[in-house]
Amino acid sequence: MADIFISYARADREKIEKLAAALEAEGYSVWWDRQIESGAEFSKDIERELEAAKAVIVAWSSSANESRWVKDEANVAAEAGKLLAVTLDDGLPPIGFRQYHALDFSGWKRDGATPVFQELSKTVKARVAGETVDMTEPVGLVAPTGSASVVDFSDPKIWGGALAVLAVVLMVALVAFRGGNDQTPIKTTADEVGVDRSKSIAVLPFDDVSPEGDQEYFSDGVSEEILNVLARVDGLRVASRTSSFAFKDKPEMGARAIASELGVRHVVEGSVRKAGDNVRITAQLIDAQTDTHLWAQTFDRTLTVENIFAIQDEISTTIVSELGKNIDLGRANAIRFAAAADTKNLRAYE
16 A cells, blocks of 8 residues: 555646656655556545555645545545645635645646655655644645745734735725626636636526425425536536525526626526426526527426436436537536436335
8 A cells, every 4th residue: 555645636647647756756655546457446446545545645726626536535634634735726725625735736847856845745754654744724825836834924014915905805895886787797716717617507496386386395306416417427517506506586687697606607497397296397508608598498297206317317418418519528428327216105205
């Protein structure tokens, strides 16, 4: 088992290969998923190496921040007290991991003599030796390339600068508030850091249009299941349920405004009408940038447990297919989703 486990996103493979080689040149044994043997069971192999490693380096980047694999591995490392973080680009780590000190490797050129690499090597050495290393810092602080200094919050200059920035932020917020009727699209964090929004989507809670108006839980469940299926497509960035469902019952906001708030390009919305054993689900895929429908379809079914899963599956795969006509989702178009019902009792499912 290796001393060091490196967690990263596929898009950063070339950088990780250089980092692993530099660490091995320092005498450390390093494992990253290139070492998976042919025929090995992928998840078990990773889990075994992750648990055995004395130090886990998580390489955050715009791609890694969206990877559930990287986040899961980072969680395991954090809970075991062996997480070491580096950043490969200008973005911050995802929420939940910004309290961990992250070394800035965005400009690193495979030079083992640079201060930033030496700082990483020193920290790894301490971790491998079993020494306790405090890797936590105030949220959002990332050490610049060539430096591992910690910000001194007792310095009056720091507070003066912080107050100046706060004043600017408040002024901008006031202008935005007064100009609330302006139709200019809201600029999101995704725009600021250059995230590719073409491969992003949000699933809004479907409307309950049943005669009795008592099927909200059912319509919410349908939209949530569609969101969960889309979230399994590696090439697609899906807004979280919490964020998407925050726009429930806000008819005054159009798809374009909601997409801007969520930082996504595409929006899925729809409605559910359930009466007795019959259900009608209408789903629409919207390109929020042009405010045009890419796809819309109505599904009329006699409701059974198998049918409701099949409808969710059909809607999800069709959405991925339609998106794949306009953007590259890698293997996403070949993915087949399958949901298994553990009960034949529709009442139990409800």
